[in-house]
Amino acid sequence: MPRVGAEPPVEPHTLTTRFRFSVADYVTALKVSPDGRYCALGNGSGELFLIDAASGRVLWRELAHGHGLLSLSIAPDGLHIASCGQDASAKLWNASGELCAQLPGGHSWVEQVAWSPTGDVLATASARRVRLWTAQGVPLRETDDLPSTVAGLAWHPDGSAVAAAGYGGVYICPVEDRKAIRHLRWKGSLLSVAWSPNAQVLASCSQDCSVHFWRLNTGRDSEMSGYPMKPKALAWDATSTLLATSGHSTVTIWPFRGKGPEGSKPLQLSYHAALCTQLAFHPRTTWLASGGQDSAVVVWDPGRSRIAQQVGYLDDEITALAWQPQTACLLAGDARGGVACWDV
Amino acid sequence: MKKIPVTVLTGFLGSGKTTLLNRILSENHGQRIAVIENEFGEIGIDQALVIDADEEVFEMNNGCICCTVRGDLIRILGNLMKRRDKFDRILVETTGMADPSPVAQTFFVDDDMRDMFSLDGIITLVDAKHVMLHIDDSRECQEQIAFADVLVLNKIDLVRPEDLAQVERRIRSMNRMAKVLHSSHAQVPLSSVLDIGGFDLERAVASKPGFLTPEYPFEWAATFELPAGDVILSLDEGPDASMDLVTIALSADEDATSPALCERALRVWSQPALRCRPGSRIALGLPQPVTLDLASAGSMRYPLHSPSGGRFALYTQHLPTEFQLSLQHQQVRLAPRNSQEFAASHTHAQDVTSVGLHSDAPIDGERLNQWLSKLLREQGAAIFRMKGILNIHGKDKRYVFQGVHMLFDGREDRPWGSEARSSDLVFIGRSLDRVALQQGFEKCHA
Numbered sequence A: 001m002p003r004v005g006a007e008p009p010v011e012p013h014t015l016t017t018r019f020r021f022s023v024a025d026y027v028t029a030l031k032v033s034p035d036g037r038y039c040a041l042g043n044g045s046g047e048l049f050l051i052d053a054a055s056g057r058v059l060w061r062e063l064a065h066g067h068g069l070l071s072l073s074i075a076p077d078g079l080h081i082a083s084c085g086q087d088a089s090a091k092l093w094n095a096s097g098e099l100c101a102q103l104p105g106g107h108s109w110v111e112q113v114a115w116s117p118t119g120d121v122l123a124t125a126s127a128r129r130v131r132l133w134t135a136q137g138v139p140l141r142e143t144d145d146l147p148s149t150v151a152g153l154a155w156h157p158d159g160s161a162v163a164a165a166g167y168g169g170v171y172i173c174p175v176e177d178r179k180a181i182r183h184l185r186w187k188g189s190l191l192s193v194a195w196s197p198n199a200q201v202l203a204s205c206s207q208d209c210s211v212h213f214w215r216l217n218t219g220r221d222s223e224m225s226g227y228p229m230k231p232k233a234l235a236w237d238a239t240s241t242l243l244a245t246s247g248h249s250t251v252t253i254w255p256f257r258g259k260g261p262e263g264s265k266p267l268q269l270s271y272h273a274a275l276c277t278q279l280a281f282h283p284r285t286t287w288l289a290s291g292g293q294d295s296a297v298v299v300w301d302p303g304r305s306r307i308a309q310q311v312g313y314l315d316d317e318i319t320a321l322a323w324q325p326q327t328a329c330l331l332a333g334d335a336r337g338g339v340a341c342w343d344v
Numbered sequence B: 001m002k003k004i005p006v007t008v009l010t011g012f013l014g015s016g017k018t019t020l021l022n023r024i025l026s027e028n029h030g031q032r033i034a035v036i037e038n039e040f041g042e043i044g045i046d047q048a049l050v051i052d053a054d055e056e057v058f059e060m061n062n063g064c065i066c067c068t069v070r071g072d073l074i075r076i077l078g079n080l081m082k083r084r085d086k087f088d089r090i091l092v093e094t095t096g097m098a099d100p101s102p103v104a105q106t107f108f109v110d111d112d113m114r115d116m117f118s119l120d121g122i123i124t125l126v127d128a129k130h131v132m133l134h135i136d137d138s139r140e141c142q143e144q145i146a147f148a149d150v151l152v153l154n155k156i157d158l159v160r161p162e163d164l165a166q167v168e169r170r171i172r173s174m175n176r177m178a179k180v181l182h183s184s185h186a187q188v189p190l191s192s193v194l195d196i197g198g199f200d201l202e203r204a205v206a207s208k209p210g211f212l213t214p215e216y217p218f219e220w221a222a223t224f225e226l227p228a229g230d231v232i233l234s235l236d237e238g239p240d241a242s243m244d245l246v247t248i249a250l251s252a253d254e255d256a257t258s259p260a261l262c263e264r265a266l267r268v269w270s271q272p273a274l275r276c277r278p279g280s281r282i283a284l285g286l287p288q289p290v291t292l293d294l295a296s297a298g299s300m301r302y303p304l305h306s307p308s309g310g311r312f313a314l315y316t317q318h319l320p321t322e323f324q325l326s327l328q329h330q331q332v333r334l335a336p337r338n339s340q341e342f343a344a345s346h347t348h349a350q351d352v353t354s355v356g357l358h359s360d361a362p363i364d365g366e367r368l369n370q371w372l373s374k375l376l377r378e379q380g381a382a383i384f385r386m387k388g389i390l391n392i393h394g395k396d397k398r399y400v401f402q403g404v405h406m407l408f409d410g411r412e413d414r415p416w417g418s419e420a421r422s423s424d425l426v427f428i429g430r431s432l433d434r435v436a437l438q439q440g441f442e443k444c445h446a
Helices: B017-026 B071-080 B101-109 B111-116 B139-147 B161-174 B201-207 B259-269 B365-379 B434-442
Strands: A016-022 A027-032 A038-043 A047-052 A058-063 A069-074 A080-085 A089-094 A099-104 A110-115 A121-126 A129-134 A139-142 A152-155 A161-174 A182-189 A201-206 A210-215 A221-225 A233-236 A242-246 A251-255 A267-269 A276-281 A288-292 A296-300 A310-313 A318-324 A329-334 A338-343 B004-011 B033-037 B048-052 B089-093 B117-127 B150-154 B179-182 B220-226 B229-235 B242-250 B274-276 B290-293 B300-306 B310-316 B326-329 B338-341 B352-359 B383-390 B397-404 B407-415 B423-430
Touching (some): A027 A069, A027 A318, A027 A329, A027 A338, A038 A069, A038 A080, A047 A080, A089 A110, A089 A121, A110 A152, A121 A152, A129 A161, A161 A201, A182 A201, A182 A210, A201 A242, A210 A242, A242 A276, A242 A288, A251 A288, A276 A318, A288 A329, A296 A318, A296 A329, A310 A338, B004 B017, B004 B101, B017 B033, B017 B089, B017 B117, B033 B071, B048 B071, B071 B089, B071 B101, B071 B111, B101 B111, B101 B117, B101 B139, B101 B397, B101 B407, B111 B117, B117 B139, B139 B161, B139 B352, B139 B383, B139 B423, B150 B161, B161 B179, B220 B259, B220 B326, B242 B259, B259 B310, B352 B434, B365 B383, B365 B434
Parallel strands (some): A233 A276, B004 B117, B033 B048, B033 B089, B150 B179, B274 B290
Antiparallel strands (some): A016 A338, A027 A038, A038 A047, A069 A080, A080 A089, A110 A121, A129 A139, A152 A161, A161 A182, A201 A210, A210 A221, A233 A242, A276 A288, A296 A310, A318 A329, B220 B310, B229 B300, B229 B326, B242 B290, B242 B310, B383 B423, B397 B407
């Protein structure tokens, strides 16, 4: 006999698979073009794949970076793809797979690459240095060596500056050469960085099991600690009011409204059976996707419910996650090279 | 998933790290090795991937020494593990002046590193010719020696045997846990530096009997049944110009290697020594040590005399093998009834030491946990390394552990089976209080 008042367990719906395929090795990067027509994937063997987002057909593949592709970024106009990796270079490709330019990274791995939102500047990070290039790959600006290796890179939403996170804080490097670099100091090791879409807050995951953020207009910073493990995933919603984080199987969402999130209780979303490693908010709605070491991809609607809405599975730890909003689908890659596209 | 072993190579500039690294890489072992280096060395081997990294030491949790890690390793190794064709082994070469703590702690502190890798061993290259120039003043030099699982005394072709013996005694006194290898041009068997296993205290115990027993001023004890009159103590020239000897007359049920007799020998040792030149007759059972002069070339003979013969204990300052020591009667070599080697004692007053604790009594797991937690909380910064094999009361399996500063990694090991159950613990650190450690450990008896 059911107990009075007990909520019946709600099993989430299974996501409908649009297509699946394999890139044969750890998916290190997965991005969807702004028009939603294709997605670009990189793997641990250093290959770059361009995939038709509707059918899953491979448009082209290239061995882009021997030893491993580390990051990729698609230009806002969708005409160029930038990739980087352990061969100490970044590369510029057109959508037909032709190599347009090769950007050197010194002796070290090029670990980060990111197009500015305006599309006219490309940023790369290699060891302690941030380099800015034109859309054609001509050098624009290069920082001196920062105090530590750049672990995360993110553009200001208006494209005027790029933020580089590492040990000792975040460095905000303006595109304009004459402007000085701003240092947001923090005594720990920061692993990633993300601007809120309204450009008012910079958030970072920290090695010492916390999430750190700065309000840029006041310079005031706060630390959200208590994660059981070092947080690996960080995502802002489109309205800049929700910051999703995870350093656990639970997804923790901090509300940025009123005086919050300081002093407020975060929203906790539980479904994953192991550490959540990937988070992505839908670019227009309030939907949130999460991926974990349990191979699960979960779709949430945190504005309305704490219950998992839809679930899909790959075969290994989820290592990349991206929305394709035009036809409402979600793409994910795993540590064995499995890739799935689900209709949401 | 099987954890990937990580070997750390430390040592001062010029001690031979790169030579050893090249040897490991060029050997035909069929393993895929990734090397993390701090500067571009002269390495160019196809089967290995060499990655250049800046040593980035990250302080965590308010700069506590025990929480420093190598941020570059976390990032690089995390990325290397994404490949389909995984590596069989990782080698990390540190800069000459590096403190070994952060690199070792990286594999205990970071969640991902702990899940994917195991610290197989810290190999410290020691320049046998030059190490004595730094050993007293350089904290880095002392810490590199203290942290080692294997100490490779390199460039032995450039030093005299007596100087080498002095260096070896010195480094052994600082780190009694490590295996010591001699080499020139870093020529050591790879099996002695790879797959040594961070937990492997057992090998050290097995290869050096008496390794964890208390320290005595002698390295060898033996029980002999001697005839009346003279027996000849014969020695060749060796690493030292002299050696002390203590002899004690035993009753029939006494034994030179027993703790009680070793304590008696220790008391005799504290008396002023009598100097003797080769050929001079020495009475057995003197209440003072005898300093044998060994400065001459070739074989030296000392007649040892007792009027009525009987059972005697002999204690020598150095190992018999160092001087080809033997005892003869009428050209017949006499075999001891029993003998035991002891670890070299401290030859210098110094900071970094090892303390070995042994117990045959079973240990109460809970009390041990409390004692170690408190000890590491209060003295973790001064304790560099710690290893143990424990006989926990009520458990069928051996408990093995290793620690780096305050960090601790332990697990149940194989069952004791028919093996004699006992516990061994070793601490290596600065200004360790042996008596307090011994007392603390004894309180953990079940």
